Amino acid sequence: xxxxxxxxxxxxxxxxxxxxxxxxxxxxxxxxxxxxxxxxxxxxxxxxxxxxxxxxxxxxxxxxxxxxxxxxxxxxxxxxxxxxxxxxxxxxxxxxxxxxxxxxxxxxxxxxxxxxxxxxxxxxxxxxxxxxxxxxxxxxxxxxxxxxxxxxxxxxxxxxxxxxxxxxxxxxxxxxxxxxxxxxxxxxxxxxxxxxxxxxxxxxxxxxxxxxxxxxxxxxxxxxxxxxxxxxxxxxxxxxxxxxxxxxxxxxxxxxxxxxxxxxxxxxxxxxxxxxxxxxxxxxxxxxxxxxxxxxxxxxxxxxxxxxxxxxxxxx
Amino acid sequence: xxxxxxxxxxxxxxxxxxxxxxxxxxxxxxxxxxxxxxxxxxxxxxxxxxxxxxxxxxxxxxxxxxxxxxxxxxxxxxxxxxxxxxxxxxxxxxxxxxxxxxxxxxxxxxxxxxxxxxxxxxxxxxxxxxxxxxxxxxxxxxxxxxxxxxxxxxxxxxxxxxxxxxxxxxxxxxxxxxx
Numbered sequence: 035x036x037x038x039x040x041x042x043x044x045x046x047x048x049x050x051x052x053x054x055x056x057x058x059x060x061x062x063x064x065x066x067x068x069x070x071x072x073x074x075x076x077x078x079x080x081x082x083x084x085x086x087x088x089x090x091x092x093x094x095x096x097x098x099x100x101x102x103x104x105x106x107x108x109x110x111x112x113x114x115x116x117x118x119x120x121x122x123x124x125x126x127x128x129x130x131x132x133x134x135x136x137x138x139x140x141x142x143x144x145x146x147x148x149x150x151x152x153x154x155x156x157x158x159x160x161x162x163x164x165x166x167x168x169x170x171x172x173x174x175x176x177x178x179x180x181x182x183x184x185x186x187x188x189x190x191x192x193x194x195x196x197x198x199x200x201x202x203x204x205x206x207x208x209x210x211x212x213x214x215x216x217x218x219x220x221x222x223x224x225x226x227x228x229x230x231x232x233x234x235x236x237x238x239x240x241x242x243x244x245x246x247x248x249x250x251x252x253x254x255x256x257x258x259x260x261x262x263x264x265x266x267x268x269x270x271x272x273x274x275x276x277x278x279x280x281x282x283x284x285x286x287x288x289x290x291x292x293x294x295x296x297x298x299x300x301x302x303x304x305x306x307x308x309x310x311x312x313x314x315x316x317x318x319x320x321x322x323x324x325x326x327x328x329x330x331x332x333x334x335x336x337x338x339x340x341x342x343x344x345x346x347x348x349x350x
Numbered sequence: 351x352x353x354x355x356x357x358x359x360x361x362x363x364x365x366x367x368x369x370x371x372x373x374x375x376x377x378x379x380x381x382x383x384x385x386x387x388x389x390x391x392x393x394x395x396x397x398x399x400x401x402x403x404x405x406x407x408x409x410x411x412x413x414x415x416x417x418x419x420x421x422x423x424x425x426x427x428x429x430x431x432x433x434x435x436x437x438x439x440x441x442x443x444x445x446x447x448x449x450x451x452x453x454x455x456x457x458x459x460x461x462x463x464x465x466x467x468x469x470x471x472x473x474x475x476x477x478x479x480x481x482x483x484x485x486x487x488x489x490x491x492x493x494x495x496x497x498x499x500x501x502x503x504x505x506x507x508x509x510x511x512x513x514x515x516x517x518x519x520x521x522x523x524x525x526x527x528x529x
Contacts, residue, residue, distance in 0.1 A: 222466075230468030230506060259421060267421050275507040279424050282467065286420040289459050311467075318462045323455065340451035342441065345458035350477035350490050 035202045036083045039105065039131060042199055043078040046103050052129055053100030056091045057081045064152055065141060069094065081105070083201070085139045085160045088183075090297045092251035095123050102128055107135035109185075111194030112293040112328030113251040118196075119328075119335050120291070122254055125196075132197030134205040137178060137186035139165065144181050148174060179210060185296025185309060188214035196331060217310045237281065238274035239304040246298035246308055247284060252291035252327075259283060281308070285315045290336025292316060293328045378432040378498035380407045380491070383422065385415045387445040388480045389437035395484030403488035404495040407435065414438065415476075416449030420460050423474060432504040433473045435494055437487075440478040450478070469506060472497040 039057070046052045059070035059080040067087050070080060071094060083105070091104055092113035106114060111130060117123045139160065141152050148155065148167055157168040163178045179187060192205040221229055244260070247253045259267050260280055267283075268276040285292070294316045299309040319325050322345055325336050333339075384390040390411050396403060408431075412418060415438025426434050436457055444450040457476045465471045475497070477490045 224468075226465075226468040226470060228468070229466075233467055267425060275428060278467075279428060282424060282463070283420055286456075286460055286463065289463075314466050315459070315463055318459060318466070322458055322462065337452060337455060340448065340455060345454055346441075348458050348461055348476065349454070350475065350493070 035133070036081070038201050039083060039133075040078050040081050042131060042201070043081060043103060044075050046129060047073065047075040047078065051101065052103045054098055055081075055103045055105075056094055056098075057105040057131075058083070058087045058089070058091075064155070065158060083133055085136070085158075085165075086141070087133075088138050088297075088300060090249070090251050090295045092117060093249060093297075095128075095251070096254045100127070103131060104128060105131050105133060106194050106197065107133050107138075108189060108191040108194055109135075109293060109295040110251075111196050112191060113295060114328075115196050115331045116252060116291045116293060116328040117254070118331045119333060120254075125331065129199070130194065130197045132194035132200040134193040134200070134202045135186075135189075136160070136192065136205060137182040137189065139181050140183045143183075144176075147176060147180065179213060183296055183300070184214040184217075185294055185299075185313075187211075188294065188313070190326075191329075195329065215313065217307055218314055221310060233278055234274050236306050237277040240272055240274070240277035240281075240306060241304060242270065242272040242277060242280070243303060245301040245303065246281075249297045249301045250288065250292075251295070251297075252288040252293075253284065255287075259287075281311060285311050288312075289315050289319055290325060290327050376503060378406050378495060378503070379430070380433045380435055380494060380498060381426045381431045382407045382409045382435040382437065382491075383412050383415070383418045384409055384479075385438035385450070386411055386413050388439035388443065389415075389477075389487065391481035392437075392479040392483050392487040395481065396487045397484075399484050401484055401488035403491040406495045406498070407491050414444065414446050414449035415453035416444075416446070416456075418453060418457070420456065423460060427469070427473065427504060428507050430504060430507075432501075433475065433494060433498045435490070436474075436476045437479050437490070438476075440480055443480060470501045472501050473504065 043055045043057065047055060054071060054073050055078065057070050058067040060082055061068040065086050067082060069089050069091055070077065090110055090113055092110045095102065095104065095114065095117060111132065114130065118125050139158065144158065144167060145152055148169055150169055155167060155169055159166050165176045165178055165181050167174045187210045190207050190209055192207055221232065224232065247258060268279050292312050292315060294313050296309050298312065299307060302308055319336060323336065384393055393409060415436055418436050423434050438450045438453055439445065441450055441454065461471065461474050464474060475494050479487045479490060
């Protein structure tokens with residue numbers, strides 16, 4: 035898969051069919067990867083595809099000029115389709131190199147299971163449903179559902195729907211919603227006061243670094259409401275009240291664009307369970323309007339379209 | 351609208367409860383966003399036809415229910431209003447053709463999402479009131495006020511830790527507790 039990607043990317047750049055390629059290269063830390071954006075054909079040798087390609091590359095698309103080739107897992111392809119729906123990128127300017135994705139390994143989960151830092155691990159390898167971790171010469175086996183990201187467990191589209199070149203065998207989706215939705219189910223058991231209190235607790239950790247917003251492919255406003263000063267909707271100081279309002283509004287803004295790619299939760303430096311917000315919003319949108327974001331590039335965006343009769347039970 | 355923006359400029363220093371005298375019984379404060387073409391005229395009609403409805407509502411005139419941003423609702427709750435009412439033309443009657451359809455989608459999402467987060471569902475209500483429905487407007491405001499009386503004062507954004515409350519807010523809370 036990796037070899038094929040390198041060949042295709044090189045050919046596309048050399049034939050001047052594209053100006054840029056967005057992909058992944060090996061990161062500076064063990065097991066990590068980092069986005070690679072280049073117009074140099076020689077750099078394509080650095081492109082990688084492995085079980086650690088976490089970033090959602092679609093977030094770079096709105097800043098790119100010219101024709102772009104992008105390496106896209108299922109979740110990226112959905113984000114791209116969502117951007118096409120919103121007229122943020124043009125389909126004809128894109129070459130989508132589809133990667134059928136078996137799920138991305140969450141290093142934090144492995145660290146927790148093994149009880150060691152990632153630097154102390156010798157090797158992590160994946161074979162089908164089995165993930166083996168080598169520590170001090172000893173091999174430990176885990177099932178994939180134990181070490182994959184929660185959002186990967188809930189994945190509905192491992193193989194991109196929208197692509198120009200598919201780099202591997204198509205994969206069938208097998209969402210394990212029970213495992214990935216544990217947090218939300220637990221929250222729903224609580225009373226409303228307890229739920230609010232739990233969000234107060236979580237959001238009081240927030241340092242307002244805006245990593246969640248910056249990494250989000252659906253957050254493409256030129257100017258974010260948190261930076262407005264006239265009127266100042268939320269205080270820039272990290273107080274839980276304003277942090278919570280920021281997250282609520284952010285989720286409402288990306289409703290119908292958010293594809294539950296889980297990037298916000300992954301990048302959060304203080305581990306706020308943001309996916310419990312985004313996933314619930316995703317489910318609300320699906321339940322009320324039968325709308326799944328990023329599935330159909332010809333569909334109208336959620337907030338543009340409407341039906342004559344819908345959600346009437348919520349109105350007096 | 352100007353009033354609301356002024357409230358927003360003042361940030362959190364504004365306390366809707368400060369308008370009440372300490373002795374009075376706690377009364378919910380309701381903020382209403384009424385569409386200029388239907389609901390506002392409906393409220394007008396309720397007044398001119400001498401329908402009685404609680405004076406708990408503060409009305410802000412908006413051009414269309416589609417103008418109501420999710421930020422308005424959250425900001426109102428943050429400022430300490432006990433509830434928000436959004437009211438517009440009946441579906442199909444929008445002066446701008448589709449404004450209230452969009453509002454319907456948006457409000458539905460906000461309502462469900464806030465409910466999930468732990469905001470009592472009664473705090474955000476929405477209704478369709480046409481210009482000829484003065485009676486319905488009075489009814490809606492009465493019902494919503496009744497709902498808010500049942501759920502009690504809005505303490506969502508109160509600071510609870512170590513008694514580190516601001517003066518105005520702790521007074522408001524104390525007042526609410528006495529009731």
